[in-house]
Structure formats: C-alpha cells, structure tokens
Amino acid sequence: DAGITQSPRHKVTETGTPVTLRCHQTENHRYMYWYRQDPGHGLRLIHYSYGVKDTDKGEVSDGYSVSRSKTEDFLLTLESATSSQTSVYFCAISEGQSKSRYTFGSGTRLTVV
C-alpha cells in the first residue's frame, strides 16, 4: 500500500483552541486532499493541494486552513475549534493522472468539547 500516515489518530480538544492535523506521504504524489466524514454526509472535501504551496478550497472549507511546505506533508489547521468540527478526518493522496484513484490514510478522530 501507498505510504500515507496521519497523526494524531485521536484527539480531544476544547472549543476555541487551535488544532493541527498532519498527513505525511512517502509516495511523492502531487495531489493531497483533506476530507471529513460525518454520518449522513459521507466524505466531504475540505481542502486539497496540487503541489508545494499550491492549495485550494473544497466544499466545506470554512473554519479550516491548510499548508503544504513540502511535497510529503499536508497540514490541516482548525484555527479555533468548534463542536461542529467534531468529526473523523481523512487525508488522501493521488498521482493526479486521469482516472487516478485515491489512497486514504487511516483517519484522525477529533472531538471538540
């Protein structure tokens, strides 16, 4: 399987605190994505990156920011966590070629109390 790891796997944080989730890949893939999974909504795209320092918003980007300073790392930051951001967050990577498939990380379960 592709080398993609997410950290931390679990986190509990308080409302209003900043939180950063990390996605690390060893595949040198160009594209990286952050999704959140919620009951009744499936997986929704938060932000994605198409290269170092190149990022763009997905459908549920409000309250989130991202950074990609190296090919292998894609960080998702919640500037001021809210209870509505309690979710399971998945990172994915893709070669970006036509008809390419994603490879997902194992997810981060974030609880905002």
Add this chain to the structure above:
Amino acid sequence: DQQVKQNSPSLSVQEGRISILNCDYTNSMFDYFLWYKKYPAEGPTFLISISSIKDKNEDGRFTVFLNKSAKHLSLHIVPSQPGDSAVYFCAASAPGGAQKLVFGQGTRLTINP
C-alpha cells in the same frame, strides 16, 4: 446540493446471495465513477471503478454497472461473503484539474451467515 446520493443507509443480505448497492448522481460532467469500501477505524480502500464510456466493469465477485441516461450506477457483489460487511461509498469525478472526488453518504452492508 448532494451531487452523489446513496439513498439506502443500510442493507442486510444473506451470505451467498447477491448484494446490490445503488448510487445516483446529478452532475452530467462526471466521467469517472468509483466504489470504496470502508471498515471501522480504517480509511476507505478502492474497490472498483468505471469510466463513463463503459456501462459495465467486472472484477472477480464485484461488478459495477453504469446507466448514464438515468445517472445511476450500481455495485453487485456475488456471492456475498461475511468479509464484505463494511460501509460502501460511491464517488465520482469530472475531467480535468485535481480529479476531486465527490462522495455519496455511504451504505452499510451487513452480510448475515
């Protein structure tokens, strides 16, 4: 606006029988469709895909059918096995750019012995 919809949150099938999971989409620009399988506490894993130029793709026990005129696709699993119990996500992408995937809400499949 949910562009990809899986209207059945859950499905229960007897072992050995056929499982049929359904997915509808609204965006006529989608040209590539995928099914992902997800076990608890793991990331989704790719199962099977189909391009819009085809109406059927088969891989072992798994077959995906695409009806473009109805904007509908289905995943057939035959025969169903206990290890097939998981959440299945339908996903779609449009041409160009970052190959962003739009996911359905997911269907939880339970295979009963």
